Amino acid sequence: MRAVVFEEFGGPLTVREVPVPACPADGVVVRVAATGVCRSDWHGWQGHDDGITLPHVPGHELAGTVAQVGPAVRDWRVGDVVTVPFVCACGRCAACLAGEGQVCERQTQPGFTHAGSFAEQVALDHADVNLVRLPAGMTPVTAAALGCRFATAFRAVTVHARPRAGQWVAVHGCGGVGLSAVMIAVADGARVLALDVSPAARAAALGFGAELALDPLACGSGSPDDVAAAVRDATGGGAHASLDALGSPAAAVASVLGLRRRGRHVQVGLLLGAAATPPLPMDRVVGWELELYGSHGMAAREYPAMLARIAAGELAPENLVGRVITLDDAPSALAAMSEPPTSPGMTVIAP
Structure with missing residues (x-):
């Protein structure tokens, strides 16, 4: 073959x-x-x-x-x-x-x-x-398209991020998994803020229902602190849930700092090699009782719920x-x- x-x-x-x-x-x-x-x-x-x-x-x-x-x-x-x-x-x-x-x-x-x-x-x-x-x-x-990016995003949003209707979800990075997360969060009734350095990716996120889209490089100096401040400003105090769908220390830190109190960070993008252990702001995690999750795909037994929503036209x-x-x-x-x-x-x- x-x-x-x-x-x-x-x-x-x-x-x-x-x-x-x-x-x-x-x-x-x-x-x-x-x-x-x-x-x-x-x-x-x-x-x-x-x-x-x-x-x-x-x-x-x-x-x-x-x-x-x-x-x-x-x-x-x-x-x-x-x-x-x-x-x-x-x-x-x-x-x-x-x-x-x-x-x-x-x-x-x-x-x-x-x-x-x-x-x-x-x-x-x-x-x-x-x-x-x-x-x-x-x-x-x-x-x-389901096997890695969409299924991973589905579980990340529905099991870990768990947005209720009207809550804010920030998605850092709008490649395949990020755009999947945008689509799924919007279908769950969330208000989505998408972040990506690519104008085309931001446009795609808006096309899939994101309410707002930001260029991280245009958020002040582009530092994680400035990106997080822009997210908090845009969402009226911070996202209820946030996903690093890019897989970078800067995006992971910005995702955590952009949350409101009792918010939920989901690490979806891979952090490998020298980037595998980013210095996350654990003082904020403790003081604001934030939840941190990893998301590693989705087992076959969970596919029927996702497939049913696709068949119903929701996704x-x-x-x-x-x-x-x-x-x-x-x-x-x-x-x-x-x-x-x-x-x-x-x-x-x-x-």
Whole structure:
């Protein structure tokens, strides 16, 4: 089969023939119909994630058709049309037994722990725990957009941020996950303040229902203190909930400082390497009784609630897809993430 491969971190990305992956005993091999190009894939290519073995095939947001089924799989058959969370849970550890598969102690992740979905086929572990059947009428391109950014944003907003109608939600960073969070928070009745340095991203956020959009660089000196002050001014005292959907120490600090008392900060963007331990203002967290959350995807068991809202027309993740490309275009699309984005929305590969 054809796949995108890199043999060194940050090195060339090439499309070439590789063996079809072996089918796990309790898993499946999926023929990929669509897969998203995510900044997490870029981080993996750059060597920011532990556990990647070279040479490697990236890709973790996918949808397609089951092509092989392992002998221990009960619920799935060849020909089923599916998607999957980017965290494949084991179904047996303490976290999984508590219903928290997104933080599984023995999780696997296509595109990180093993070869991913920038390929014509991909192997997935623990199929009975992780596969999600696509509802009738949902295209693979739309489903691929769910697997990481939209599902992560859905859980971040509905489980952690928990806005009530009329409350303010600040979204720092309006890439794929940030725009997803804007859409979901607006659908929940929140008033959304979007922040991004890109005029196109701010315009997109307004198009998805954000009430206000700010350029962080235009907030005083652009420091976290000044950005937070602008958020507090715009929201009449601070956001009730705030998300760092960018993944930077400055955005994380501004997100926390921009909250009102008893507010909730949700860290959605990855903070890796030297940025992994930002100096958060814990004095404010204690004095104002703020809540801090991380958000790491969403388990397969939680997908039905999200899919029901999509089917009802409350959410339209297909509108977040900016362009669809071929597998041959994938190396340049991933490499382009080394530079600031030129257009908002998600890029999806259709192999």
